[in-house]
Structures are given as C-alpha cells and as structure tokens.
Amino acid sequence: MHIKLIGVVVSILLFCVPVTGQQQDGSVLERRISIQVKDLPLTAVLDQISWQAKVYFSYDASLINTEKTFSLQLLDKSLFHVLKKIFNPEIFRFTELENQIIITKKAPKEASSVARPDTVPVKYFFLSGKILDRKHLRPIEYASISVFNQPVGTITNSDGDFLLKLHPQFIDDTIAVSSMGYAQKQMPANQLLDEDLIFLDPISIRIKEIKVTAISPEKLLENIRANFEENYSSDSRLMNAFYRETVKQDGNYINVSEAVIEILKAPYYNSIRNDIVRLIKGRQSQDVQPFKWLNFKLQGGPFSITQLDIIKNMESFIDPDFQHFYKYKISRVIWYNNDPVYIIEFEPINGHSFPGFVGELFVHRETFAIVRAQFGFDRTGLKKATPILIKRTPQGVKARPSFVRYTVNYQQYQGKWQLATAQASIKFKIRSRKENINSEFHSVSDLLVTNIQNTKLKRFQRDQSFSKRDIFVEMIGSYDSQFWENYNIIKPDEDLRNAIQNLSSEK
Template identity: 30%
Template structure:
C-alpha cells in the first residue's frame, strides 16, 4: 500500500531558531459597509456552536463562528435589508432580518429531531461503502462546475501548551477549478500578516509547509485521491451511524476506519451525506497516529538531529455549502498536536498547530487561470516566510475574517502594544 500524504497533510519544518525582520503591509481603503458581531449557541445547553455557518441570503457573502461560537460579519450597505441565515449540522436553521440585528447578537439554535420513518428506512442504501463510492462519483453533477474566483480568510496558529507562539493570517483569492475536471486550484495571496514570539518556542522555529493549500486539499470531493483512491477505499471499513439533518433534510452518517490488518497510518471519522442527492455536506476525520515512526515521517520534513518530533493527534474538518442547487467547498480546519523531545533532556514540549480557511465570498469567473502570476503561491509555500508584522486594526478593510478566539485576540493586542512601544 502506498498513500500520498505529502500535499493533503500539513507538513512541518522544525528548525533551529532564526530571527526574522519586520515588514508592514498597508491596509486597503474601505467602502460602505456595516459590521455585526454575535455568538451562536445551543438553545438548550447554552454552549457555543463552533464552526456554525452564516450566509447573507441570495448572496455569496458568508463567514463561520470561531472556537468560542463568536462571529463577525461585514455587510455591504446594499444588503442591510437582507436576511442572515444561520445553520449548523443537526440543528434547525434560523433566518434573521439584518436590519433587526443589534451590534452584539446572541443567536440560539434548536437541535433538530430526526426520526427515521418507514420511507427513510427503505431508502437506506444496503451498503455504506457503496454509498461513499456513489457520492464521490457525483462531483460532476452536484458540485459547482464553473471556474470560480473565491475570496477566503486563512489563519494558522502555533501554540506551546496554551500560549500562542506564532500567529499568521491572510486573505487569499482561490482560483477554483470546476469539480468535473482534474486541474488543480490556484491560490493568490492578497493580504497577510504574522508575528512569532520565539521566546515561547524553546529555540525551535516550527513552520507549517503548505499553508492555505493544506486546507484547500481537505476538499475530499475535489481531491479524493488524498484519502479515498480506488485502491485505498478497499482498505477501509464503512458502517452507518445515527442519521442527522441539515435544514430539515435527512443526512446519512457514515463511519469509516482502516481495516484491522492495516498497520500504516490511515484515516478514521465520519462522512455526512445528503440522503436525497447523495452529496457530501460535511466530513470530520482524524489520521491514525498510533505508529509514531510512520506518522512522524508524514508530517516532519526537517528537524535537528537531537530532536524527536511526532504527532499525538491530527484532526480535520471540511464543510460544504449549497448555492443555486450546486455544492462548493466552504470551510476546513486542520489541527495537529505534536510532542517535541530533546534527546538528553528530562522534559518534553507539546505544540498545537492549527490552520483554518473559510470562503467569505465568491463569483463565477470566465477565465480559466489567474490573470497574474505575481502573487500566486505554491503548494510548498510557508506563509510565515511570505510576510511579517501586524499593522493597524483597520488592516483588513472590508474583507470578512474569522473572529479570533479570546486567546488569539489577546495575543494580537500584545503584538500591537509592542509595535507602539517600538
């Protein structure tokens, strides 16, 4: 068995401390828009709903909630009379008039009660693996087959224990190729900023190789070859889990894991498939990292000789969104937890590397490729090498971004204070 992990999985450069200079990027001019903030919670438990989907109805403008269930959305003036649609897997969607939203709104969603009636039971496919194969074969009919120019916000963080050690953010343009062809997507870097506190990295600089491409390649429908090739799909066990719903539509839940006789690292998790159309709507999965040596080879591209680095968790999430009866990639999150051991030292260090990318707007493009190659980044790009420094609070202008977590927000404020002092 030979599995190609090199592009899908976030790889890592673990190198000795290198100090970087600081550059600043000017913010863009803003046009007329209003900003709304809020939190999405479970109405019963009051717990935040992480990665909830928020879309302005009849537009492609959207965002997602962060790990605290919080969101920020910049709404152009022409859509202030529109409707905000809030949805979350397994919950009843909510529609809210934007004109009635206060500056800080709390949105409570009700869990959806899904019952398998007789018709649903009869419609349940006899074989879970066959359903997955059928779903992957439908990308030419159910997903967007136009050249699409997507605006996306990307963030990657590196934490030592619970403290932020590195933070990078970017706005990118994704030149998304049609789902019915094999051409690779392109990514254009529009705006970016970063800061690294090397005092928290113990003389190690951890760099994520792949950047936005790692998240883009988590699009299983466009890039099934990184998880479910025709050969590899036979190495998995598939089974049905309890069904759920999205916007009152029945969704099959497929559990998958590698066969017991397979020792190489493979994936395990859940696929959420729309019962009516057989479209993949969400996927949540992990890499099996029980084999430390092999899983380390997947992620670690370079490290000092006296250091052992191996993953203890690698998790992935990908969400799709439907517009005009066509599905498209909307959001993905990759979280990698690593243990770093210095040979001869008593204690080890735990690092968590997280990257997420959300589509915040998109439009059909008549061109097949990017018009300019000047800002096109490669799949091997290390984002932290492309830019450095944080600037003023208005840096992003009218671009929609993912609201930072409280810990990240605190780190940004510290960075801005340091810049003011200097």
C-alpha cells in the same frame, strides 16, 4: 496514494520581534441610541439623533417633508433601525461619508439586492453576535452565518462569536444561521444591528423516524460518486477566502499569521487542473510569546489547506480504488439546513501499510452530496504518517505527531456544492535529551471562503502563486492598523484576543 497532509518544518530559532494589530470601526449606522419624542418635527428629531450619535445629516429639503411630526420611543436601537422608522426604506437610501449620513431617494425600480456604482466610499456594516444552543445555552462553534442564496458569509469561532462585514446592498436581505444538528434560523440582516444573541434549536432524528430504503454504506458511497457531476461544479470559480495559521507551544501562542487569499478553483468534474492560491494581503505576529528552543513552521500554508477538499482531491476513503482498505457503517442521521444528513463512520482495516484515516462523512440524504467530513489518525495511523507530516528537524531532536484532525465543510450555491471552510489541527511532541527539550506544539490552520464568483481565468502568474514548499510566515509582513478593511474573517476567540492584547500592553 491519495493522502493530502500539511507538512511541517522544524528549524532553529534565530530571533523574534513581537508585533500586534488593531481592529477598525464599522458603519456609524451601527451606533446605538435611545430616543423618546412626541409630536416633534423631523428637523428636531434629526437634531436629537445627530447629538446622540455624533453624526451629521445631509438631504435635499425639497424631497423630504421637514415639518412632518414624529412620535418615537426606541431604547438602545441601532441608528439604522431608528432611521428606518422615520424614512421609508423602500423609498429612501442612507449613504455614509465619514460621520455624515446622506439621505437620498432611490431611483425608480431600483432593486435593493442589486449593487449600484458607488459615488462615495462604501462603509460596510459590521454585524457581530454570539450563537448559542437554546437548550443548553452553550456557544456553538463553527456555525455558518451567511446571506441567504449569496456566497457571502462567515463562521463562529470556538466561543460562538462572529463578525460579518456586510455591504449596504445586503443589509435588508435575509441572513441564514446554520450548524450541524440544529434547525436553520433565518432573520433579516438588519436585525443583527439590534440583537447580539442568536439561539439555535437542536434537532435529533432517529433513523427509523425517516422513511428511507435500506441502504448500505458501500451503496451510499457509490451514490456519492455517481452524483459528482450533478453536485459539484464543472466550471472554474474564483474564491475570496480568509486564512489563519496559529501555533502554540505548551499552551502559549508563539505565532499568529493571517491572510486574505484568492483561490482559483478548478472544475470538480472531469478536470486534471489543480487549484491555485495567491496572496492578496497578509500579516503576522512573529511571536505572541517568546519561542523556546525551536522555531516551528508550517510548510504549504494556504495551498495545503485547500488540499483538504476531499471531493476535488478524491481522498482515500471515498476513492473506489482504496475503499477495500476501509470498513464503513451508517451510524445515525442528523439535521442540517432543514434536511436529513447521513453520517458514515469509517476506519482503516488492520494489516495495511498506508496511514488510513478514522473519521465521519456527512452525506445529504436527497442529493448524496458530502456536506462535511471530519477525519484524522488513530495511534497506528499517526506512526505511519510521521514521515509525511514532519519534513525536517534539527540534529538530535526527535519529533512525532500526537494528534491530527481535519475538518472540511461545503455549502450550496447556484445549485452546486462548494468548498466553504476547512481546518487542520495537529499536535507534535518534540524532545531532545541533549538540549533538555520536552515540548508540545499545536498548529491550527483555518480557511473560510467568503465570496465566490464565476471566472474564465485558467491560472495566476507563477510568481503570485503559493506552492506546497512555501512557508507562509516567511512570505507576509507584520501587523498594521486598519488591516482587514471590509474583508470577512474568522473572529479571534477570547484566548487568541487575550494573547494579542497582552502583547500590545507590553509594547
């Protein structure tokens, strides 16, 4: 049976030690300044900027006309924006070294999109903001923010906030912002240095408004499978990814664990190899609030979340051998990245013993690629899935899943659709009459692919790889300062930030 689920281990709590982390700063070129000058020479203008932004400038005076005068009226703009008004970005480059900005001329025919060997440490730009629905002014969660035609990006959290860490080589490139049901928005990356709010326009489509040949959901599924080779890579890929695992007990965070991982992505088509995951660096707060009664642990961690790739693992609702266990219907068509997308709803047919899923498939109308899937269990499915989801409980303790939802998204890169994000959200009811326990645990696991490279690697060393039996929180260390450096992550939402800040204030 093709069902890939995240198992859970429940064990007695022995001890807990609270720890926390800190956020590092981004580029000094992000600092905001205001400047109003008229007919001042370059040296005087740079002096004013230096005083406001608390930076120093270094340049070869023989390459720059320091007597040239400037008139500027800029209010609350990034230092990068201001410098581009003074120095032609097609000719000059700004390199950061601590609080010093080195201004040099670009080499002839140097392409802005090609990375140079760095002679000084590179300081990434930290671009942050909030994505809102223009019509209702509501935050848009899990919207994608990425460099156009590059495998570099992040997503918004549940508050619509994002943080994108960008190498300077991409600062003049185009950023694409997209979400299901909205028109894609494109903008220069450096515009995010001066704008905090991005508005997306909702788009609704009626099926009759699109000229399509009548198609049944069964035929659509057949087309999905027939186009696997065209839509998904037959080569191995090396993916950098961010993974976060959180657990709440009765609404309070009791564990937050995060890691940067590498995924050796096996070919989608005609391959029996499995994906392999290894840890680059990880951290945890063992308890943001004290545990009560039980220690709740997820088994498999980053390995299990990669199994939500329904294309690679041929989940039951797209597997032709299991299709007769489901009923399907095309419910509607929505807009995604400026293309129509079919939505297929599916649910299990009653009378079968295996725990079939209830959910939706989002299918690109032109390529028949699955761009998104969200699925879970109804009440009957939850009961059938209990032995798969819960691996171990203490004697006298009863545990049952009360909610399961999985979400997986794909993005197009180099003409092929690649795994982009995945999330597993699971709730459990825990009871023990003897110990007077009646509690709810809620685990959320998130995966964000932040970069993709071609590779000839076939495997990682065995002692570096995660397995489905590993418990993630037992394999990583505690929080430390400057931890994430330039790795892209999912920005914590307000609820999670407050929990960690409260912990920090209690230390």
